[in-house]
Amino acid sequence: MKRIAIYDSTLRDGAQGQGISFSVLDKVKIVEALDKMGVDYIEAGNPGSNPKDLEFFEQVKRLKLKNARIIAFGSTRRVNIRVEDDANVQSLLKADTGAVAIFGKAWDFQVTDILRTTLDENLQMIYDTIAFFKERNKEVVFDAEHFFDGYISNPEYAMKALQAAADAGADCLCLCDTRGGMLPNEIYDMTKAVTEKFNIAVGIHCHNDNGMAVAGSIMAVQAGAVQVQGTVNGYGERCGNANLCTIIPNLQLKMGYRCVPEESIQILSSAAIYISEIANVTLDSSSPYIGSAAFAHKGGMHIDAVNKNPVSYEHIDPEVVGNYRRILMSEVSGRSTILNKINEVDPTLTKDSPETRLIIDRLKELEHEGYQYESAESSFELVIRKVLGKYTPLFELREFKVIVSEPTMNNVNSSAMIKIKVGDQEEITASEGDGPVNALDNAVRKAL
Incomplete structure (x- = not known):
């Protein structure tokens, strides 16, 4: 060699x-x-x-x-x-x-x-x-x-x-x-x-x-x-x-x-x-071999073929270069792909079940409005549960406030106060964080 x-x-x-x-x-x-x-x-x-x-x-x-x-x-x-x-x-x-x-x-x-x-x-x-x-x-x-x-x-x-x-x-x-x-x-x-x-x-x-x-x-x-x-x-x-x-x-x-x-x-x-x-430069998702999209499959026919044999649409095994295969969830993914996700919630449903058609129609409506579920499979699971009537909110967000302060001290520049309700019990909690999202996340976890 x-x-x-x-x-x-x-x-x-x-x-x-x-x-x-x-x-x-x-x-x-x-x-x-x-x-x-x-x-x-x-x-x-x-x-x-x-x-x-x-x-x-x-x-x-x-x-x-x-x-x-x-x-x-x-x-x-x-x-x-x-x-x-x-x-x-x-x-x-x-x-x-x-x-x-x-x-x-x-x-x-x-x-x-x-x-x-x-x-x-x-x-x-x-x-x-x-x-x-x-x-x-x-x-x-x-x-x-x-x-x-x-x-x-x-x-x-x-x-x-x-x-x-x-x-x-x-x-x-x-x-x-x-x-x-x-x-x-x-x-x-x-x-x-x-x-x-x-x-x-x-x-x-x-x-x-x-x-x-x-x-x-x-x-x-x-x-x-x-x-x-x-x-x-x-x-x-x-x-x-x-x-x-x-x-x-x-x-x-x-x-x-x-x-x-x-x-x-x-x-x-x-x-x-x-x-x-x-x-501090975002890696191009389309980079050959190493990008997150290099082995990502979205089209229904592509996904079906890759599930049968990856050689059909992949020129190498992604693991050889430390990457991995991704099956993207979307309106064009095909009924079989979406059904796999639906069956995680309700294994009794089939391709021809009316509920499956309702979920696919709802997915198309949401993507038409601008929602995207390629990297949000948990969010798509919530859509499935709501269509099937199996969604139960685990907590209710009543209100929240966020304050951002400068300069940052000890990696903290934001504080958040949050009020949530679980069942009949309400909880008000405050927390700090490195930015408003981090502060809110800390406050929610603390309250729950």
């Missing part, structure tokens, strides 16, 4: 996504989760960019990682300066990681119009910086920034940039679709040209501006790339980076490559959810 190295950039490229900001503690938690997930490299950030990353590199040294290597990220030396005198290069050394990622320009336009230097000086910057770290026994990944745009503009120069890195001793040449606009077939062709020319490990780093970062990454692997860079949940600048939570199972489960330990792929979904909570 061919090995593909997984290089995670959630803490660096992912942190550049809109609305994402990781604290030092956040980063430490994510490193531990990624290591448990079985990735090979964790790009921990640019130690020269801010004090927070410097502090993080100090803390991460204390972690005992089982699978991953921490890698520091930085640029080639600046224009017309000795590599030894470059402050960013020195900060990479200070980070004290066994591996470093050095990015340099591979597009002639970027060299002349953005760096404002000569093409030869840029090649020397690449060589000097990588040689500097190789002399200090570091593993070096060269990120050829804008490689694909550069290859289209000036293929000879783009290859010269890679050659400079190779001559300096780079361990991996990573081809970057930095603007995220390449088509998968273009990435395949250009990656193939590189893998045929260089006897060095080749990597791929795709952005998702055209929605094809995952496809482009997989095509690069088919062209000979042995390292894939990306982020958990596709976090990243603009439209994001290649989503490792899609790439890993596609390569490992569909194509026979080994990306992470076999047992680690079973925690893929929980790791993605955990990191999304740390990032």
